[in-house]
Amino acid sequence: MLEEQLTIFLYTSVTGLSIRHVGECFQRLNGMISKYFKKILFAFSSRDIYSKYVRLPCSDAPIHPTIHNNPKFFPFFANTIGAIDRTHIACAPSSEERDAM
Structure with missing residues (x-):
């Protein structure tokens, strides 16, 4: 279960x-x-x-290159300070949810 x-x-x-x-x-x-x-x-x-x-990173920790060098991610994560185990989980609302906004 x-x-x-x-x-x-x-x-x-x-x-x-x-x-x-x-x-x-x-x-x-x-x-x-x-x-x-x-x-x-x-x-x-x-x-x-x-x-x-x-574990939250220090304020001076660099942004991971995978995020920093990808225009799909970086504009949205420019001022964030970490994630669980430094893993970015790509997710997006469904087309119905996007249309509802």
Whole structure:
């Protein structure tokens, strides 16, 4: 059960699909997908995990070359100060969400 919840969280985070689409993929109700996602998100942001695994860089730390040299990323990350394990996860809203803005 925990493995499925983590899988749903990661799949949703990486693909950027809607809850409805993820629910169809995993054959779960939309409410369950939302519940699982929130549960894992809160676990990752809990004090125990956050304080152990998240290390904010120093203010003078250079921007990673993968982000700095890519015009797709750098304009949007010009003033940011890090991410979990220095990994950038590319995500974007769906076309329906972009049109709604």
